[in-house]
Protein backbone atom coordinates (compact mmCIF):
# COMPACT_ATOMS: atom_id res chain seq x y z
CA UNK A 1 0.00 0.00 0.00
CA UNK A 2 1.27 3.38 -0.99
CA UNK A 3 2.08 5.92 1.75
CA UNK A 4 4.04 8.58 -0.14
CA UNK A 5 3.74 9.46 -3.77
CA UNK A 6 6.07 11.91 -5.52
CA UNK A 7 5.18 12.84 -9.07
CA UNK A 8 7.35 15.19 -11.11
CA UNK A 9 8.82 16.49 -7.86
CA UNK A 10 10.95 19.51 -8.70
CA UNK A 11 12.76 21.66 -6.16
CA UNK A 12 14.62 24.97 -6.36
CA UNK A 13 15.73 26.76 -3.24
CA UNK A 14 14.55 30.36 -3.00
CA UNK A 15 17.31 32.81 -3.96
CA UNK A 16 18.95 30.22 -6.20
CA UNK A 17 18.46 29.52 -9.89
CA UNK A 18 19.65 25.93 -9.69
CA UNK A 19 17.15 23.11 -9.90
CA UNK A 20 18.25 20.70 -7.20
CA UNK A 21 15.62 18.01 -7.83
CA UNK A 22 14.23 17.65 -11.31
CA UNK A 23 11.07 15.68 -12.06
CA UNK A 24 11.61 12.95 -9.49
CA UNK A 25 9.05 10.18 -9.34
CA UNK A 26 8.94 7.64 -6.53
CA UNK A 27 6.66 6.09 -3.95
CA UNK A 28 7.16 4.83 -0.42
CA UNK A 29 5.06 1.90 0.76
CA UNK A 30 3.35 1.61 4.11
CA UNK A 31 5.49 -0.30 6.60
CA UNK A 32 8.68 -0.29 4.64
CA UNK A 33 12.15 1.04 5.27
CA UNK A 34 13.06 3.05 2.19
CA UNK A 35 16.74 3.93 2.18
CA UNK A 36 18.17 6.66 -0.04
CA UNK A 37 21.83 6.59 -1.10
CA UNK A 38 23.84 8.77 -3.46
CA UNK A 39 26.90 10.99 -3.67
CA UNK A 40 27.38 14.04 -1.51
CA UNK A 41 25.42 17.04 -2.80
CA UNK A 42 23.09 15.06 -5.10
CA UNK A 43 19.97 16.23 -3.26
CA UNK A 44 19.14 13.52 -0.72
CA UNK A 45 18.53 15.90 2.20
CA UNK A 46 16.55 18.16 -0.10
CA UNK A 47 14.13 15.30 -0.78
CA UNK A 48 13.87 14.64 2.96
CA UNK A 49 13.17 18.32 3.66
CA UNK A 50 10.42 18.26 1.04
CA UNK A 51 8.90 15.15 2.63
CA UNK A 52 9.02 16.86 6.02
CA UNK A 53 7.22 19.85 4.51
CA UNK A 54 10.07 22.25 5.29
CA UNK A 55 10.53 23.61 1.75
CA UNK A 56 8.26 24.52 -1.16
CA UNK A 57 8.13 22.21 -4.16
CA UNK A 58 6.76 22.00 -7.67
CA UNK A 59 4.98 18.88 -8.83
CA UNK A 60 3.10 16.59 -6.50
CA UNK A 61 4.09 15.24 -3.12
CA UNK A 62 1.36 13.36 -1.29
CA UNK A 63 1.00 11.34 1.88
CA UNK A 64 -2.01 9.03 2.00
CA UNK A 65 -3.40 10.91 -0.97
CA UNK A 66 -3.13 14.34 0.70
CA UNK A 67 -0.72 17.01 -0.40
CA UNK A 68 2.16 17.72 1.97
CA UNK A 69 1.90 21.44 2.56
CA UNK A 70 4.00 21.92 5.69
CA UNK A 71 5.48 20.12 8.67
CA UNK A 72 3.10 18.12 10.87
CA UNK A 73 3.23 15.28 13.42
CA UNK A 74 2.60 12.67 10.74
CA UNK A 75 6.22 12.91 9.67
CA UNK A 76 8.82 12.92 12.42
CA UNK A 77 12.39 13.94 11.61
CA UNK A 78 15.62 12.62 13.15
CA UNK A 79 18.81 14.40 12.09
CA UNK A 80 22.42 13.38 12.60
CA UNK A 81 22.70 15.82 15.51
CA UNK A 82 19.20 15.97 16.79
CA UNK A 83 18.57 19.00 18.91
CA UNK A 84 17.31 17.72 22.21
CA UNK A 85 16.88 20.02 25.19
CA UNK A 86 20.11 19.28 27.06
CA UNK A 87 18.87 20.41 30.47
CA UNK A 88 15.63 18.43 30.26
CA UNK A 89 15.39 15.01 31.84
CA UNK A 90 15.37 12.20 29.29
CA UNK A 91 11.68 11.45 29.93
CA UNK A 92 10.74 15.10 29.36
CA UNK A 93 12.54 15.22 26.03
CA UNK A 94 10.71 12.08 24.92
CA UNK A 95 7.32 13.38 26.08
CA UNK A 96 7.83 16.91 24.78
CA UNK A 97 5.76 16.56 21.59
CA UNK A 98 2.89 14.86 23.40
CA UNK A 99 2.77 17.62 25.99
CA UNK A 100 2.69 20.23 23.24
CA UNK A 101 -0.23 18.31 21.70
CA UNK A 102 -1.99 18.44 25.09
CA UNK A 103 -2.10 14.71 25.80
CA UNK A 104 -3.02 13.89 29.40
CA UNK A 105 -0.12 13.36 31.82
CA UNK A 106 -1.25 9.74 32.24
CA UNK A 107 -1.03 9.04 28.53
CA UNK A 108 2.32 10.79 28.28
CA UNK A 109 3.74 8.76 31.18
CA UNK A 110 2.52 5.50 29.69
CA UNK A 111 3.90 6.16 26.22
CA UNK A 112 7.20 7.56 27.49
CA UNK A 113 7.76 4.61 29.78
CA UNK A 114 7.03 2.16 26.93
CA UNK A 115 9.44 3.99 24.61
CA UNK A 116 12.24 4.23 27.16
CA UNK A 117 11.93 0.50 27.61
CA UNK A 118 11.99 0.00 23.83
CA UNK A 119 15.20 2.01 23.43
CA UNK A 120 16.79 0.51 26.54
CA UNK A 121 16.99 3.73 28.56
CA UNK A 122 14.43 3.13 31.32
CA UNK A 123 17.15 3.56 33.95
CA UNK A 124 18.08 6.96 32.52
CA UNK A 125 14.52 8.32 32.63
CA UNK A 126 15.41 11.01 35.17
CA UNK A 127 18.92 11.70 33.89
CA UNK A 128 19.62 15.13 32.41
CA UNK A 129 20.02 14.65 28.67
CA UNK A 130 23.41 16.38 28.42
CA UNK A 131 24.88 13.63 30.58
CA UNK A 132 24.20 10.93 27.95
CA UNK A 133 26.60 9.51 25.35
CA UNK A 134 26.11 10.32 21.64
CA UNK A 135 24.45 6.97 20.94
CA UNK A 136 22.11 7.37 23.90
CA UNK A 137 21.15 10.89 22.79
CA UNK A 138 20.33 9.58 19.35
CA UNK A 139 18.13 6.90 20.92
CA UNK A 140 16.30 9.62 22.86
CA UNK A 141 15.86 11.61 19.64
CA UNK A 142 14.32 8.57 17.97
CA UNK A 143 12.03 7.94 20.96
CA UNK A 144 10.94 11.59 20.95
CA UNK A 145 9.84 11.23 17.34
CA UNK A 146 8.24 7.82 17.97
CA UNK A 147 6.23 9.30 20.84
CA UNK A 148 4.05 11.07 18.30
CA UNK A 149 3.22 7.79 16.52
CA UNK A 150 4.07 9.39 13.22
CA UNK A 151 3.31 7.00 10.37
CA UNK A 152 6.57 8.06 8.69
CA UNK A 153 9.98 8.62 10.26
CA UNK A 154 12.43 10.70 8.25
CA UNK A 155 16.03 10.05 9.18
CA UNK A 156 18.95 12.00 7.75
CA UNK A 157 22.20 10.13 8.42
CA UNK A 158 20.90 9.36 11.91
CA UNK A 159 23.96 7.38 12.94
CA UNK A 160 26.58 9.31 10.97
CA UNK A 161 28.24 10.68 14.09
CA UNK A 162 28.46 7.36 15.92
CA UNK A 163 31.29 4.84 16.15
CA UNK A 164 30.95 1.57 14.23
CA UNK A 165 30.01 -0.50 17.27
CA UNK A 166 27.26 1.87 18.41
CA UNK A 167 26.09 2.25 14.84
CA UNK A 168 25.62 -1.49 14.46
CA UNK A 169 23.60 -1.55 17.67
CA UNK A 170 21.46 1.34 16.45
CA UNK A 171 20.73 -0.46 13.18
CA UNK A 172 19.46 -3.43 15.18
CA UNK A 173 17.36 -1.07 17.29
CA UNK A 174 15.82 0.55 14.22
CA UNK A 175 14.84 -2.83 12.80
CA UNK A 176 13.39 -3.79 16.18
CA UNK A 177 11.43 -0.54 16.44
CA UNK A 178 10.21 -0.93 12.89
CA UNK A 179 8.83 -4.40 13.70
CA UNK A 180 7.15 -3.32 16.92
CA UNK A 181 5.80 0.09 15.90
CA UNK A 182 4.74 -0.82 12.35
CA UNK A 183 5.95 2.50 11.09
CA UNK A 184 7.47 3.46 7.74
CA UNK A 185 10.96 4.85 7.57
CA UNK A 186 12.72 7.02 5.01
CA UNK A 187 16.41 6.96 5.79
CA UNK A 188 19.42 8.62 4.18
CA UNK A 189 22.81 7.04 4.62
CA UNK A 190 26.29 7.21 3.13
CA UNK A 191 27.03 3.72 4.35
CA UNK A 192 26.02 1.05 1.85
CA UNK A 193 26.31 -1.69 4.47
CA UNK A 194 23.83 0.23 6.60
CA UNK A 195 21.52 0.61 3.58
CA UNK A 196 21.71 -3.13 2.94
CA UNK A 197 21.15 -4.05 6.57
CA UNK A 198 18.19 -1.72 7.12
CA UNK A 199 16.37 -1.18 3.83
CA UNK A 200 13.50 -3.11 2.31
CA UNK A 201 14.20 -1.10 -0.80
CA UNK A 202 17.21 1.00 -1.69
CA UNK A 203 16.72 4.14 -3.76
CA UNK A 204 19.70 5.43 -5.66
CA UNK A 205 20.71 8.88 -6.91
CA UNK A 206 23.76 9.83 -8.94
CA UNK A 207 25.59 13.12 -9.15
CA UNK A 208 23.89 14.57 -12.22
CA UNK A 209 20.33 13.34 -12.86
CA UNK A 210 18.79 15.25 -9.90
CA UNK A 211 16.29 12.49 -9.26
CA UNK A 212 16.05 8.97 -7.90
CA UNK A 213 17.21 6.90 -10.85
CA UNK A 214 16.51 3.43 -9.54
CA UNK A 215 14.83 1.72 -6.60
CA UNK A 216 15.89 -1.86 -5.94
CA UNK A 217 14.52 -4.55 -3.66
CA UNK A 218 16.98 -5.61 -1.01
CA UNK A 219 17.10 -9.35 -0.36
CA UNK A 220 19.62 -8.95 2.49
CA UNK A 221 17.72 -6.89 5.06
CA UNK A 222 18.55 -7.70 8.67
CA UNK A 223 21.88 -9.32 7.85
CA UNK A 224 24.74 -7.80 9.79
CA UNK A 225 27.51 -7.85 7.23
CA UNK A 226 30.21 -7.90 9.87
CA UNK A 227 28.89 -11.22 11.15
CA UNK A 228 28.49 -13.03 7.82
CA UNK A 229 30.62 -16.17 7.75
CA UNK A 230 29.12 -17.93 4.76
CA UNK A 231 31.44 -17.21 1.85
CA UNK A 232 28.74 -17.57 -0.83
CA UNK A 233 26.45 -15.17 0.99
CA UNK A 234 29.30 -12.72 1.40
CA UNK A 235 29.98 -12.86 -2.32
CA UNK A 236 26.33 -12.28 -3.17
CA UNK A 237 26.15 -9.27 -0.87
CA UNK A 238 29.40 -7.93 -2.26
CA UNK A 239 28.12 -8.14 -5.81
CA UNK A 240 24.85 -6.45 -4.73
CA UNK A 241 26.87 -3.64 -3.11
CA UNK A 242 29.01 -3.24 -6.24
CA UNK A 243 25.89 -3.02 -8.36
CA UNK A 244 24.57 -0.16 -6.21
CA UNK A 245 27.93 1.62 -6.50
CA UNK A 246 27.84 1.20 -10.27
CA UNK A 247 24.43 2.88 -10.44
CA UNK A 248 25.59 5.71 -8.13
CA UNK A 249 28.58 6.33 -10.40
CA UNK A 250 26.59 6.21 -13.64
Ligand SMILES: Nc1ncnc2c1ncn2[C@@H]1O[C@H](COP(=O)(O)OP(=O)(O)OP(=O)(O)O)[C@@H](O)[C@H]1O
Nearest residue numbers: 013014016020038039040041042043044045046047
Ligand atom coordinates in the same frame (compact mmCIF):
# COMPACT_ATOMS: atom_id res chain seq x y z
N1 LIG B 1 19.25 26.10 1.81
C1 LIG B 1 19.83 25.95 0.61
N2 LIG B 1 19.89 26.98 -0.27
C2 LIG B 1 20.45 26.83 -1.51
N3 LIG B 1 21.00 25.68 -1.94
C3 LIG B 1 20.99 24.61 -1.10
C4 LIG B 1 20.41 24.69 0.21
N4 LIG B 1 20.53 23.49 0.81
C5 LIG B 1 21.15 22.70 -0.09
N5 LIG B 1 21.43 23.36 -1.22
C6 LIG B 1 22.09 22.83 -2.43
O1 LIG B 1 21.31 21.74 -2.91
C7 LIG B 1 22.15 20.72 -3.41
C8 LIG B 1 21.76 19.40 -2.75
O2 LIG B 1 22.05 19.50 -1.36
P1 LIG B 1 21.60 18.35 -0.34
O3 LIG B 1 22.00 18.80 1.01
O4 LIG B 1 20.19 18.00 -0.58
O5 LIG B 1 22.53 17.14 -0.83
P2 LIG B 1 22.85 15.75 -0.12
O6 LIG B 1 22.80 14.71 -1.16
O7 LIG B 1 21.97 15.56 1.06
O8 LIG B 1 24.35 16.00 0.36
P3 LIG B 1 25.16 15.33 1.57
O9 LIG B 1 25.19 13.85 1.28
O10 LIG B 1 26.51 15.95 1.46
O11 LIG B 1 24.46 15.65 2.84
C9 LIG B 1 23.58 21.14 -3.14
O12 LIG B 1 24.11 21.68 -4.32
C10 LIG B 1 23.44 22.22 -2.09
O13 LIG B 1 24.45 23.18 -2.20
